[in-house]
Amino acid sequence: MEKAVAYIKENQERFVEELFDVLRIPSISAESCHKEDMVKCAQWLVNSLLKAGADRAVVMPTEGNPVVYAEKIVAPEKPTVLIYGHYDVMPVDPVDQWHTAPFEPVIKEGRIWGRGANDDKGQSFMHVKAFEAMVATGELPCNVKFMIEGEEEIGSEHLSKWCADHKEMLAADVILVSDTSLLAWDTPSITCGLRGLCYMEVEVTGPNKDLHSGLYGGAVANPANVLSKLVASLVDDQGHITIPHFYDKVRELTPGERDAFNKAPFSLEKYKDALDIDDVQGEAGYTTMERTGVRPSLDVNGIWGGYTGEGTKTVIPSKASAKISMRLVPDQNFEEIAKLFTAHFEAIAPSSVKVCVKTLHGGEPYVSPTDLPAYRAAAKAIEKTFGKAPLPFYSGGSIPIISTFEKILGLKSILMGFGLDRDAIHSPNESYGLENFYRGIETIVWFYRYFAEK
């Protein structure tokens, strides 16, 4: 792979310029006004994949945003790697907290700044460029397929049907994904566990119109007060989620597993300093690493109701709402949890209000065994470029589609991501280190080498 690696070094500045092109497209899947940007982004990727050397690259429609599919079949008898990534990005609000425009990428302090710089345009594009390098130097050792979707940030709603409809086309030996982070630049890791997700929206309705809080205050249930009470009751003072049967299927770690799990380097002081908090808060009896890695959680992602403008308005709002998501761990099932949540929330609502509960999206938790040939190839590639064997890591994040891939395509996924905590994905001022981008491309090339040798 020496020629491919040299090719990467020679072309790395052009790679960044090309990445900037796709970062400029505001492909926010959560906002319907960006529908055309989704198609534009998909088409851009198809062109890029064709130029990189794909035999075939197409924008394939779904009932939602299109999927980009591409392939290069070196020889049918050779193994096949299926690359998964996504070209959609998170919304950018609060936009006033960005130091640079989210869709006008810039390089500053050795980093690429902009929405999607890491998640997942930056990381997906590393695969396109690794592929180009291997094709250009005649070093591609196996078949490659690309599946880059446009709905990951909103739950990959249409991808499972698309996968089921194109099972044969997607036949492969393993799925390779870069949509996760390293523990630290000097502590490389491979994500071998992901939490599942169950994302709900609740609406509490009281009186049929906003009321004067003086004339009615104290006599009529205030939906914002009631919502606060209902939300507050979902997690008790020990950090336990109170939904009946919520923990029934949670797999408890053995003492030995917990020991191993807590061996990854972690400084609580640095963690608190980085977030500027005096104290962490979570489920009693578990460490911070356990709380995000192997325990479920419940978070309000958004809450709103009543007057939120400048000054004061003495109003009892007619409605108040919240977006509430739960992270799930093996062997919790997202659809079961959605049902438990809905039943519980409806049951605890007082008769003075009406509640409406909706499931917005979800996905199952995922565990990747560390004894797969593809895992070993990824570990070897990282050791080659980082000079250090990676730690297996249980991430608190979710890529709901990963467990679906296993169910539908029968394929395991290797989560070899190159992000870092400081990249602030999903937040204002997302960025991605140039070094991460370059070394990621090189590591991917070595993955192919070791995987093809298996």
Next chain:
Amino acid sequence: MEKAVAYIKENQERFVEELFDVLRIPSISAESCHKEDMVKCAQWLVNSLLKAGADRAVVMPTEGNPVVYAEKIVAPEKPTVLIYGHYDVMPVDPVDQWHTAPFEPVIKEGRIWGRGANDDKGQSFMHVKAFEAMVATGELPCNVKFMIEGEEEIGSEHLSKWCADHKEMLAADVILVSDTSLLAWDTPSITCGLRGLCYMEVEVTGPNKDLHSGLYGGAVANPANVLSKLVASLVDDQGHITIPHFYDKVRELTPGERDAFNKAPFSLEKYKDALDIDDVQGEAGYTTMERTGVRPSLDVNGIWGGYTGEGTKTVIPSKASAKISMRLVPDQNFEEIAKLFTAHFEAIAPSSVKVCVKTLHGGEPYVSPTDLPAYRAAAKAIEKTFGKAPLPFYSGGSIPIISTFEKILGLKSILMGFGLDRDAIHSPNESYGLENFYRGIETIVWFYRYFAEK
């Protein structure tokens, strides 16, 4: 007063046209972008008062929005009525719930629709027109002064200093105010009690930026969850406010007073039907009338944090906020309550977050004795025009400045308002009945007659 009453009948359509002019000015005091509209509105009122027959009418500056002052001195030895009203109006959001544009008044179903139609442009303007009718017909029996301010909906911040600075100019025998409602069209009433107000804003800050709820969920305090918990804890399951010492100064009604208080006609079924709720909710052991009339309350007027847009965003917000107001009853003091609230809210916040508590505005509760000559004049005037003696009524609303008038000017206020519950003040689709407007003007004229006779 027969000539004045005839004059009102002859001119009533013009009165409504004139009212429409002032309703078209979007004088929302809570929104700083309307600063110029405030001045425009004040100037409109000055012109209107001069045309109605004032000796003098001026726009008087304050550090906030200007006050409109006008007077007509018939004879120094005669009694003087000081009219108080306000030309500022509430914000109009949620604007998509209005059936007609809030600042383009229309008449439909015998009612005037638009922001301020009742509160308080419609009601204040009745006084201008009653004054005009008496001047035009030579029937004005006493001196009249007008003080119409532009900050009532945001706490009359600058009016108390303005009153103190112009104490002599404002010398009068009583203040007459129309900024309240009748119990019902066939149950006229005079408001003799008003609750006080203490309006706070709280902000809960967790991590220094929005975080990915997967990577951090379960390990870091989520400000929206914490805010819900703190807000929920402020009122217990019995509807009692949990702030220590909150009830220390609340005057309890005697059994006799409670009996009398609950004699006003009230149908719980109609109340629930009108609001489309299955159940009321409030402090245990008190009736709905007591809960709004003589008991304090605590309401969330607005709550916000995190992602509130379309679709989903898996974020732990860095901050979450709420506007929380308390209605106070005799002998609670707003500044004391603000201090108790602040100390309590800071004390209950967990160490995993920081909280910031601000007092936005407030005012004291007020009670008007029913044995004042001016009260008796108002009762007689209402009996004259409605054919029924009015009930004394304790309203849940607040006009914080009323108790300030007593302190600074040494004057009691008579709260003779002509609104109805259905007017939806502070809500979308505010309206005011034409009949209320006309009969209100006539009643005011009779008030002058009986008051001057005293």
